[in-house]
Amino acid sequence: MVSGSTAIVTGGGRGIGRAICCELAAEGADVVIADIDEDEMAETAALVEEEGVRGYPIHTDLRSFEDVEATVDEALAEFGTIEILVNNAGIAGPTAACEAVEPDEWDQTMAVNLRGPFYMCRQVLPSMKEQSYGRIVNIASVTGKRPLTQRTPYATTKMGLIGFTRTLAAEVGEDDINVNAVCPGSVDGPRIQRVFEEKANASGRTYEAVRSEAEAESPRRELVQREDIAQTVAFLCSSDADRITGQDVNVSAGKVMY
Ligand SMILES: NC(=O)c1ccc[n+]([C@@H]2O[C@H](COP(=O)([O-])OP(=O)(O)OC[C@H]3O[C@@H](n4cnc5c(N)ncnc54)[C@H](O)[C@@H]3O)[C@@H](O)[C@H]2O)c1
Numbered sequence: 291m292v293s294g295s296t297a298i299v300t301g302g303g304r305g306i307g308r309a310i311c312c313e314l315a316a317e318g319a320d321v322v323i324a325d326i327d328e329d330e331m332a333e334t335a336a337l338v339e340e341e342g343v344r345g346y347p348i349h350t351d352l353r354s355f356e357d358v359e360a361t362v363d364e365a366l367a368e369f370g371t372i373e374i375l376v377n378n379a380g381i382a383g384p385t386a387a388c389e390a391v392e393p394d395e396w397d398q399t400m401a402v403n404l405r406g407p408f409y410m411c412r413q414v415l416p417s418m419k420e421q422s423y424g425r426i427v428n429i430a431s432v433t434g435k436r437p438l439t440q441r442t443p444y445a446t447t448k449m450g451l452i453g454f455t456r457t458l459a460a461e462v463g464e465d466d467i468n469v470n471a472v473c474p475g476s477v478d479g480p481r482i483q484r485v486f487e488e489k490a491n492a493s494g495r496t497y498e499a500v501r502s503e504a505e506a507e508s509p510r511r512e513l514v515q516r517e518d519i520a521q522t523v524a525f526l527c528s529s530d531a532d533r534i535t536g537q538d539v540n541v542s543a544g545k546v547m548y
Pocket residue numbers: 300301302303304305306307324325326327330350351352353378379380381382402429430431432473474475476477478479481482
């Protein structure tokens with residue numbers, strides 16, 4: 291159930307996370323936005339409040355356990371309960387051959403994309419267990435399912451996040467806590483445009499060539515819109531999805547079919 295719930299959305303400041311915040315708000319949830327970018331969080335909070343619910347930004351660096359602990363404590367103090375957690379924040383990590391990836395780049399990608407969702411779940415689960423209800427959605431990627439060359443750190447985190455999703459779902463199902471992953475294909479917007487630019491630079495091709503190659507990977511010959519992801523997240527948090535858990539749902543315009 292989304293209406294009347296409180297949701298925490300990490301990385302809700304912009305992009306897919308902002309679309310998720312707005313969709314959950316439109317369906318009647320108060321939304322805690324956990325991000326590092328104050329200005330973008332404030333913009334998302336204003337959009338959320340236009341839906342007649344509360345938008346509550348909390349500065350949270352997912353790399354810091356203390357930050358995550360404080361964010362969840364503050365959200366619980368302010369709203370009383372947390373029904374929905376969306377682990378959306380993620381970074382692209384470096385685009386480079388494995389042997390050219392700096393150890394710190396590897397660690398940073400792990401810290402945001404994989405350790406962050408663990409920290410968030412660790413802190414939110416006790417209250418979800420106490421209330422015997424929770425809906426957790428992890429934003430993975432189709433890169434969690436198949437290799438993506440030059441992106442070993444990112445692919446490893448997204449594959450790990452799907453493993454985390456399945457394992458946690460198996461652990462907490464009896465408490466009416468569902469844990470699912472959504473796996474976007476290439477989502478149109480500034481982030482994927484940066485990725486295409488980096489890939490073009492790394493491979494000596496043009497931006498247009500890299501983009502049309504990505505579009506051609508979909509049977510529909512198109513990228514995905516961020517609203518497609520947001521609507522899937524809202525569905526997984528709704529009572530229509532009560533018996534869906536441990537799944538990794540592709541929203542990729544058919545780019546990946548397994
Ligand atoms: N855009 C795509 O094509 C695409 C495809 C597949 C999967 N994804 C996944 O979707 C998610 C969102 O992607 P996006 O394209 O909207 O990205 P984005 O870069 O536009 O937004 C990411 C958000 O996360 C926040 N963030 C970054 N580091 C953080 C940290 N340490 N602590 C807290 N917040 C932090 C940023 O401030 C930003 O608001 C990511 O997990 C990404 O891997 C995106």
